[in-house]
Amino acid sequence: MADENHTMNDQSIDRALREALDVSPSPDFVARVRTRIANEPASRSVWSRWAVWTPVAAGALAAAIALAVWVAKPAREVRLPAPSVAEGKPDTTAATNVPRQPVPTVRLKPDTTIVTKIPVVSAFPSLALGTSRRTVVARKEPEILISQSESAALRRLIARASEAQIVVNDSPLSASDSGPDPSAAVQPLPEIQPLKIDPIVPVDGQEGVRQ
Amino acid sequence: MECAEPRVASLMRVEEKDDLVREFEARLVESSTLAFRVAYGVLRHREDAEDVAQEAFAKAYRSFRQLRDRDRFRAWLVRMTWRMAIDRMRTNRRRGAHEVTVDPGDNNPEPQSGRTPEQTAEAEERSVHLWRAIDALPEKLRVVTVLAAIEGHDMAEVSRLLEVPEGTVKWRLFAARKELQEKLQWLTRTTR
Numbered sequence: 001m002a003d004e005n006h007t008m009n010d011q012s013i014d015r016a017l018r019e020a021l022d023v024s025p026s027p028d029f030v031a032r033v034r035t036r037i038a039n040e041p042a043s044r045s046v047w048s049r050w051a052v053w054t055p056v057a058a059g060a061l062a063a064a065i066a067l068a069v070w071v072a073k074p075a076r077e078v079r080l081p082a083p084s085v086a087e088g089k090p091d092t093t094a095a096t097n098v099p100r101q102p103v104p105t106v107r108l109k110p111d112t113t114i115v116t117k118i119p120v121v122s123a124f125p126s127l128a129l130g131t132s133r134r135t136v137v138a139r140k141e142p143e144i145l146i147s148q149s150e151s152a153a154l155r156r157l158i159a160r161a162s163e164a165q166i167v168v169n170d171s172p173l174s175a176s177d178s179g180p181d182p183s184a185a186v187q188p189l190p191e192i193q194p195l196k197i198d199p200i201v202p203v204d205g206q207e208g209v210r211q
Numbered sequence: 212m213e214c215a216e217p218r219v220a221s222l223m224r225v226e227e228k229d230d231l232v233r234e235f236e237a238r239l240v241e242s243s244t245l246a247f248r249v250a251y252g253v254l255r256h257r258e259d260a261e262d263v264a265q266e267a268f269a270k271a272y273r274s275f276r277q278l279r280d281r282d283r284f285r286a287w288l289v290r291m292t293w294r295m296a297i298d299r300m301r302t303n304r305r306r307g308a309h310e311v312t313v314d315p316g317d318n319n320p321e322p323q324s325g326r327t328p329e330q331t332a333e334a335e336e337r338s339v340h341l342w343r344a345i346d347a348l349p350e351k352l353r354v355v356t357v358l359a360a361i362e363g364h365d366m367a368e369v370s371r372l373l374e375v376p377e378g379t380v381k382w383r384l385f386a387a388r389k390e391l392q393e394k395l396q397w398l399t400r401t402t403r
Contacts, residue, residue, distance in 0.1 A: 013391055013395075018360050020338060020342070022362060024244055040269055
């Protein structure tokens with residue numbers, strides 16, 4: 001009996017559902033769909049979309065690259081003539097084994113511009129050798145006032161440092177001498193006599209009495 | 212000769228488009244009622260169901276060229292219509308435009324002959340309970356129930372439309388009926 005009720009329930013549910021869904025669209029439904037489709041833009045193929053978007057993407061990419069190059073360009077470049085010395089391999093040695101190079105020029109007038117020759121270090125020697133000119137960036141440093149004597153001393157110091165002939169001297173006046181100064185030899189210290197301390201003796205009075 | 216090639220290509224494109232439109236037209240005629248009923252099974256509102264079905268056909272037309280296996284058009288359309296109808300129902304609920312209730316007189320405007328007013332009222336109440344119970348079903352069970360209730364659909368057809376094995380359809384239908392009975396019993400008891 002319970003099984004029969006269960007089956008009846010299933011059947012009644014199915015019947016109710018079928019009745020509820022036994023609906024049809026209005027007669028003009030298909031015609032409206034046709035009108036709607038006719039107003040739709042023609043569906044494009046995937047390739048036609050690519051054909052539209054590829055040039056746009058390429059143009060955008062080219063513009064981005066041009067912008068990046070323009071932003072990365074240094075503010076000022078000074079091209080100097082090629083150095084007279086024959087250019088060999090580019091200098092890629094470490095700082096501990098730096099070959100001799102000309103002393104940087106220091107102009108000590110107002111509006112001093114220090115032009116530093118930057119050694120070209122390239123990871124691609126073939127590319128570096130291909131160029132006949134070296135680009136040297138001139139940086140404008142703030143004005144520095146140095147006296148003539150200090151300037152001369154600095155020049156000597158740099159020149160000797162490059163020749164590894166620096167001698168430490170205690171006399172600043174002997175800096176102009178090229179050889180070691182015999183007068184600057186270490187003198188033996190005079191003998192120091194031991195100190196003799198006499199004990200304090202009270203003078204005519206008891207101890208603790210104010211004198 | 213140089214002008215002939217683009218002309219031939221454009222003629223071929225026109226022919227291809229004509230073929231596409233003809234094929235879609237055939238699909239539209241054979242599937243319009245199905246799409247409408249699927250939407251109606253969710254929305255139970257004639258105008259809304261027609262709107263959704265129309266929208267689904269427009270969307271199908273836009274992507275029809277990319278559908279490689281044209282035999283799967285009905286399954287594709289059913290799933291698309293179902294999804295769009297669910298979206299529409301949620302939108303309607305949010306807007307509060309009209310509550311999704313059952314309108315038994317919607318599809319049968321004329322009262323059925325041989326029924327007393329009490330019987331008609333009882334049938335309406337039963338229908339309201341039934342749809343409430345169906346709405347409370349999980350979506351997988353609900354879609355199987357609705358598709359199986361559409362006239363002319365057997366298990367194999369539902370299986371084809373949902374692209375799931377027939378055994379899965381049977382199991383889901385069994386689970387749905389069991390759950391519906393429990394809900395209907397509870398609804399009948401609470402309303403009396």
